[in-house]
Structures are given as C-alpha cells and as structure tokens.
Amino acid sequence: MEATGTEEVDKLKTKFISAWNNMKYSWVLKTKTYFSRNSPVLLLGKCYHFKCEDENKMLPARSGCTIEDHVISGNVDEFRKDFISRIWLTYREEFPQIEGSSLTTDCGWGCTLRTSQMLLAQGLILHFLGRAWTWPDALNIENSDSESWTSHTVKKFTASFEASLSGERELKTPTISLKDTIGRYSDDHEMRNEIYHRRIVSWFGDSPLALFGLHRLIEYGKKSGKKAGDWYGPAVVAHILRKAVEEAKHPDLRGITIYVAQDCTVYSSDVIDKQCASMASGNTDDKAVIILVPVRLGGERTNIDYLEFIKGILSLEYCVGIIGGKPKQSYYFAGFQDDSLIYMDPHYCQSFVDVSIKDFPLETFHCPSPKKMSFRKMDPSCTIGFYCRNVQDFKRASEEITKMLQISSKEKYPLFTFVNGHSRDYDFTSTTTNKEDIFPEDENKILKRFSTEEFVLL
Numbered sequence: 001m002e003a004t005g006t007e008e009v010d011k012l013k014t015k016f017i018s019a020w021n022n023m024k025y026s027w028v029l030k031t032k033t034y035f036s037r038n039s040p041v042l043l044l045g046k047c048y049h050f051k052c053e054d055e056n057k058m059l060p061a062r063s064g065c066t067i068e069d070h071v072i073s074g075n076v077d078e079f080r081k082d083f084i085s086r087i088w089l090t091y092r093e094e095f096p097q098i099e100g101s102s103l104t105t106d107c108g109w110g111c112t113l114r115t116s117q118m119l120l121a122q123g124l125i126l127h128f129l130g131r132a133w134t135w136p137d138a139l140n141i142e143n144s145d146s147e148s149w150t151s152h153t154v155k156k157f158t159a160s161f162e163a164s165l166s167g168e169r170e171l172k173t174p175t176i177s178l179k180d181t182i183g184r185y186s187d188d189h190e191m192r193n194e195i196y197h198r199r200i201v202s203w204f205g206d207s208p209l210a211l212f213g214l215h216r217l218i219e220y221g222k223k224s225g226k227k228a229g230d231w232y233g234p235a236v237v238a239h240i241l242r243k244a245v246e247e248a249k250h251p252d253l254r255g256i257t258i259y260v261a262q263d264c265t266v267y268s269s270d271v272i273d274k275q276c277a278s279m280a281s282g283n284t285d286d287k288a289v290i291i292l293v294p295v296r297l298g299g300e301r302t303n304i305d306y307l308e309f310i311k312g313i314l315s316l317e318y319c320v321g322i323i324g325g326k327p328k329q330s331y332y333f334a335g336f337q338d339d340s341l342i343y344m345d346p347h348y349c350q351s352f353v354d355v356s357i358k359d360f361p362l363e364t365f366h367c368p369s370p371k372k373m374s375f376r377k378m379d380p381s382c383t384i385g386f387y388c389r390n391v392q393d394f395k396r397a398s399e400e401i402t403k404m405l406q407i408s409s410k411e412k413y414p415l416f417t418f419v420n421g422h423s424r425d426y427d428f429t430s431t432t433t434n435k436e437d438i439f440p441e442d443e444n445k446i447l448k449r450f451s452t453e454e455f456v457l458l
Contacts, residue, residue, distance in 0.1 A: 009232075033372050035337060041079060043315030043335035043342065044122065045131065048079040049403040057458040076381065077139065084138035086334060086394075087121035087201060087342050090118050095206035095352040098215055101228040106214055109229050109348050114346035115323045116237035117204050119385045120212060122320040123290040124203070126387045127256055128196045131317050135197060138192075141368045161282045199252070201365050207357030212241075220244055234323045234330075234383040235294035240291070244348045261293040264416035267423045277393050290320060290396060291386045293416050305376050309408035309415060311336050313384060318397055324382030326373065333382075338413035340372040374451060384386040384416075 035041060041048045049314050091114065093105040106113065125133065156364070208215040218228050220243045224236055231241070242258040257274045275286045297306045313319050316336055322333040335342035353360055386401070388394035398418040405414035419426070 004325075012187045025378050028200070031032055033370055033373075034325065041335060041337045041342070042084055042311070042315050043079065044319055044321065045315060046074050046082060047315075050079075050080075054285055076103060078271070081134045081138045083334075083342075083370050084141060084366050085119060085133070085135040085367055086344065086367070087125065088346075089117040089204055089365070090346045091349040092206050092214075092352050093349055096208065098218060098228040099208070103228050105349070106228075109231060110214060111325070111346045112232045112234060112237055112323065113214060115325070115330045115332040115344075116217070116232075116234075116241055118346070119212075119321045119323055119383075120241050120290070120343060121204060122334075123201060123385065123387045124200045124256075126320065127288050127389070128200065128252070129193055133193060133197075135362075137362070138366065141363050141366060144278050149305065161178075166391075187270050197232065198360075198362070201362060202355040202360075203367075206352055207354075207356070210355065211250060211299060212244050213251070216244060217241075220359040220382070221248070234381050236292050237323060238383045241290075245290075256290070258290045258292060261291070261416060262423055264293065264295055265423075266291060266293065266398070266416065266418045267426075268388075268394075268418055269422045269425075271394055274420075275394065286391045288387065288389045291388065291394075293385075294381075294383045295415050296380045297378065297382065297415070300380070302376065302378045304376060306408070306415060307339060308405065309343075310375065312404045312408065313401075314341075316386070316397075316400070318393070319388050320385040320387050322382050322384050324375045326381050327379050330372070332373075333378075335370075336375075337372065339375050341375055342370050342372055345371050401406045428453075 004143045035050060037050045041050070091105065091110060094106065095104055097104050158344045192198050203213070206215070207213055210216060215236075217240050218226070220231060220240045221227070221230075221236070223243075224239065226232060226236065238260045242260050243257045245253065245256065257277070259271045260272055271289060271291065275289050277287065297303055297310070310322070314322070323330065324333050325331040329347060331343040331345055333341045333343045350364050353364060364393070386397060388397050402418050405417070408414070
C-alpha cells in the first residue's frame, strides 16, 4: 500500500513538472523579431527583399515579425510562407514513456536532438518535394498577439495542472485536417506533395515507432554512452542521424543516405561509395546524400572571421541548415539578414501529437514566427548540413563549397576540406564497421573530445 502511494506521488510530481515546463517554455515564441527593409533576407538559398514603393503599407500583425515598425510588404508574404513551411520540431510533453526512464517530456534537455531533427526534415523536404515547395496552408497559421499570450499561457498551465490532478489529458481539435486540405488541391501533383509532407512529419513523431522520432534517436545514442535526459552535442547528433537513416526500413528512404565528415574532412570517394552502394544490388540509380560536417568556429568564442563563410553556406539552396545555437541553448539556423542569423527555436513546449492518426493536425509542426540572433552570440560548436541529389550534384557542390572555403579563409587553414580519395588512404580506420557500432573507432575518439567542448545543459 505504501509503495502504491509513493508511485502516485511520483506520477503527480511528473505531471506537475510537465505542466510547469509547459508554462516555462511557452514564453520563448512571443518576443518580436525586427527585420530591416534595406537589406536582403536569405533563407536556405532563397533571397527576399522587403522594399516596396508604398512605404505606408503596414506589415500584417499576425506575421510575427516587424520590419522597422512601418515597412512593407514587398515579398514579405513569400518569405513568411517559405519560413513557415519548414518543419519545426520542439519540446513535447506527455508522449509515450522513453524506454529505460520515466521521462514523458524532453523539456530542458532535448533541444539539440530537436534541431538535428529539423535539419534532417529539411533534407527530406528537398529530397521528396524540392526547394520550391511551400505548404499551401502556411499563411493560415495565426500568431497570437503578446497581450493575449500571457492570459493564454496561464490558462493553459492551469488547465494542464487540473487535468494532471484528475488524470485526464488535454484534447485539441485539429484545425487543419487532411480531408480539408486535400479537398482544395487541384491536381495529383499537389495531392502527392501533401501526402509526402504528412509522411515526413510523421517520421518525426514522438513514439517508439517513428523512424526519426525522439525515442529512436535516444536508442541509437545509447551506443555512444548517451541516455534520455543527457545533453547531446552537434557532433554526436550528426552520427545519430546517420545511424537512424541507415537503419530506417521504409521503401521511400532507400534512395538517401548520410555521410558525416571526419576531423573536418569530407573524403569524396567515401561519399560517392555511399551514393553508389545500391548499384551493387542491381539498382542503377545513385543515392542522394546529406553531408554533415561538425566544426568549431573558434575557441571559447565564435571567431567573427567565419561570418561571411556561414552566410555564404546559408545562401546555397542545397544547404539544409546548421545545428548550432548559443551557450546553453541549441537552435536550428536557416538564414540570415546582415550580421544576424535567422533560426527556429525548439525551446517551446507543446502537447504530444499522435501522428499515427490519419488526420493528425499539422500546425504545431510549423513555426509561425522567425527569430534572429547576432552571429557573435553563436556558440562555436555546430554541424553544417548539405543535400546532394546524386553523384553529379555532390561533385558540383564540393567544387562550389571549396571555392567558398578558399575565399573565406584568411589563412591557409579552411574550416573544413574536401579531399579526393578514401579516408583509409590517409591512414584512417576504415569506416566499414560492425552493424552494432554506431561510430567507427576513430570517430569515438573524436566524439569524446567534442562532448567536452560543446554546450552546457540548460
């Protein structure tokens, strides 16, 4: 009887903490972001200008961003639609318990896993939908104003806590349903895009069955000594993503792979071997590849000399973003304006969404407002991602990025390099490993070093 009472207390404590986190991490979305009308905005390779002849035209309040108080439409809506269409993965609460722990939320520790999910999601969007794709319902997402936000947050906290006491779950009615959206599509191509959009989102659901969900990523992280509740740095999650894609058993994912650079070096022959691996089984098509490059942009602080290179990288359409952040917090960087980086913030606690339901709501997987941060505040540890559709794309991308590295490097030591040949040609341990090992032996040494240099637990 006493044990049962203790269990009830533990359950109540967990639910109270979950409700508290829901309020604590709900404030992050509501600070205003200011954009200049005089400078272009770059978002994952696309450029937007906010200048407009009608300077008295107000930017709609629901946009979540302000352009010098009174400016302009220009192609603001196009930028908003593009930004909102990116998949946003945040803290969640009340999801199925993570195996080997009592955790049902990742609030306070899962932000780097979430930013890594966002980068992978962008790679999958490029793979299945292309860079020109935008979500037709993106501009229908409303962004509550600041005045109503305080009241809304307190009410949500109170309702969540009351539901915890009574053992009930808060239910949300989907506002944008599959039936409603597909009914508006005029052709099979648009319907196909919406099906893939939902499929990609479902792969990141918070359940043990989701291919790239939190539960799976944590399971793969155990091979590197990580467990639920631990801090995951940008270098570690790069290898976890590689393992997750390699192990994904879905026919749609046979045509894509992930390569992680070793010691800031991309070995071209190793990449091409991964892309051509399916040809041995009779498949004549080479694979697409997401290249992940863990780097440091300086010592204890980010070196401002790397700013132009980072801006150049985010100007490329095949860039899938950067897993980075500032000390104590991880962000997904997707663009810039002037010397400020544009990012999506995972530090926002949302309720669990069951993506196994055919008609699950999509709006909580799309961020209604962009955030900006000075490059100088960026933590030096990060992982840069690129997507190449085939071998030819990879060769073209490596040439273009190499030129960019050479231009941006004031000395003879670029941030990372592309090298012809295999890693084994340079006396590295072969990357062919036992199926049970998530990291090659040499990479395990690298990760031990990275793990002591990266972010601090929030």
